[in-house]
Amino acid sequence: xxxxxxxxxxxxxxxxxxxxxxxxxxxxxxxxxxxxxxxxxxxxxxxxxxxxxxxxxxxxxxxxxxxxxxxxxxxxxxxxxxxxxxxxxxxxxxxxxxxxxxxxxxxxxxxxxxxxxxxxxxxxxxxxxxxxxxxxxxxxxxxxxxxxxxxxxxxxxxxxxxxxxxxxxxxxxxxxxxxxxxxxxxxxxxxxxxxxxxxxxxxxxxxxxxxxxxxxxxxxxxxxxxxxxxxxxxxxxxxxxxxxxxxxxxxxxxxxxxxxxxxxxxxxxxxxxxxxxxxxxxxxxxxxxxxxxxxx
Numbered sequence: 005x006x007x008x009x010x011x012x013x014x015x016x017x018x019x020x021x022x023x024x025x026x027x028x029x030x031x032x033x034x035x036x037x038x039x040x041x042x043x044x045x046x047x048x049x050x051x052x053x054x055x056x057x058x059x060x061x062x063x064x065x066x067x068x069x070x071x072x073x074x075x076x077x078x079x080x081x082x083x084x085x086x087x088x089x090x091x092x093x094x095x096x097x098x099x100x101x102x103x104x105x106x107x108x109x110x111x112x113x114x115x116x117x118x119x120x121x122x123x124x125x126x127x128x129x130x131x132x133x134x135x136x137x138x139x140x141x142x143x144x145x146x147x148x149x150x151x152x153x154x155x156x157x158x159x160x161x162x163x164x165x166x167x168x169x170x171x172x173x174x175x176x177x178x179x180x181x182x183x184x185x186x187x188x189x190x191x192x193x194x195x196x197x198x199x200x201x202x203x204x205x206x207x208x209x210x211x212x213x214x215x216x217x218x219x220x221x222x223x224x225x226x227x228x229x230x231x232x233x234x235x236x237x238x239x240x241x242x243x244x245x246x247x248x249x250x251x252x253x254x255x256x257x258x259x260x261x262x263x264x265x266x267x268x269x270x271x272x273x274x275x276x277x278x279x280x281x282x283x284x285x286x287x288x289x290x291x292x293x294x295x296x297x298x299x300x
Contacts, residue, residue, distance in 0.1 A: 008249035009258065015242025016262035022235035024266075026094065029225055029232060035094040037218035039087060040207035041225070043200050045233020046240065050200045053241060054193040065186060069194045074183045076198075082176035083199040087206060089169030096162045116171040117253035135295035136253060139260045142288025145281055174243075174252040181248040192244040200240070260289050 022042070030038045055062050069075050117136050177195060184191040211218050222229060246255045264286060 006250070008246040008255060011242040011246040011249070012255050012258045013242075013261065015239045015246065016259045017265050018235045018239030018242065019259075020262045020265040022232055022239055025228055025232045025235065029228055030094050030098050032225055033221055034211075034215055034218055035091045035098070036207060037211055037215060037222060038094045039090045040204070040211055041222060041229045041232050042090060042236045043203040043207060043233075045229050046237035047200050047204055047233075049234060049237035050193075050197045050240070053237070054190075054197050057190050057193050065190060065194055066197070068186075069184055069198060072183060075180050075195075078176045078180035078183065079195055079198050080202060082173045082180060082195075083202045084206070085169045085176065086173040086199070087203055089166045089173060092162045092166035092169060096166065116174050116256045119171050119175055131295060132254060132257075135292045136257045138288050138295065139257050139292030142260070142263075142285045142292060145285030145288060171256075174247055174256055177244055178247045178252045181244060188248045189245055192248040193241070195248075196237075196240050196244045200237075257292060260292065264289060 026038060026042065029041055033041065054065070058065050117133065177199075181188075181191045181195040184194060186194065243255070243259070246259075267286065
C-alpha cells in the first residue's frame with residue numbers, strides 16, 4: 005500500500021477524534037481560544053517528531069528551510085489559512101445545525117481540486133474527478149438534517165468558508181513542503197513545525213490582547229486540551245506527509261473516510277442508529293475511496 009494512503013487514514017482517524025474533543029472544548033472556550041488549544045498543545049509533539057526524524061540535524065534542517073523564501077511564503081500562507089479555517093469550523097460546531105455546516109466544510113476535496121487546477125495547474129485524471137465528486141455528494145447526503153430539508157444560512161456560510169480555507173491550506177502545505185530538498189517525510193515534519201510555531205504565536209497574541217480571560221479557562225480544560233493537541237498533531241503529521249507525497253485533492257478525497265470513522269464510533273460506541281440517507285452517503289464515500297484506490 006502506498007505510504008500516503010496509510011498517512012491519510014491515520015490523519016482521518018485522528019481528526020475524527022480531535023473534532024469530537026474540540027466540540028466539547030468549544031462549549032467553554034471562544035473560537036480563537038479553541039483554535040489556540042489545537043496548536044499550542046500540539047507544539048511539543050511536532051518538536052519531538054522532527055527531532056526523532058533528524059536527531060542532530062534538526063537545527064540545520066530548520067535553518068535551511070527558513071532560508072528558502074518560497075517555503076516561508078507558502079508555509080506562512082498555509083498557517084494563516086488554517087487558522088481561519090479552524091475558527092470557522094469551531095464556529096460551525098457551536099451552532100445548532102452543525103452537521104450541515106461541517107458537511108459543507110468537507111467539500112474541501114472538490115475545492116482543493118478546483119483551486120489546484122486554476123492556480124497551480126495540478127491536474128487529475130477523469131476517474132479521479134469522478135471520485136472527488138462522488139465523495140462530495142456523499143458528504144452532502146450525510147450533512148442533510150434528518151427531519152428537515154432547509155439549510156441554516158450561518159452554518160452553511162461558515163462551513164463553506166472553512167472548506168475554502170482548508171483547501172487553500174492543503175495546496176500551500178504541499179507546495180511549501182515540496183520546495184524543500186530534504187526527504188519527503190522530513191520536509192513534511194519541518195513544514196508542520198514551522199506552521200505550528202507561527203500559528204501558536206499568532207493565536208496566543210490575539211487571545212492575550214483580546215480575550216485574556218480565556219487563558220485561565222484553557223488551564224481549566226487542561227486534560228481535554230492536551231488530548232486535542234495530541235490528536236491534532238498526529239493528524240497533522242499524517243496530512244502533511246500524505247500531501248507531500250501525493251496530489252492534495254486525492255489526499256483530501258480519501259480523507260473523507262473521517263466521516264465513516266465518526267459514524268462508526270457513533271453507532272457502535274454510542275448505539276446511535278444510521279438512517280437510510282446516511283447509508284446512501286456512506287455508500288457514496290466508500291465508492292469514492294475505492295475509485296481513488298484504483299488510481300494508485
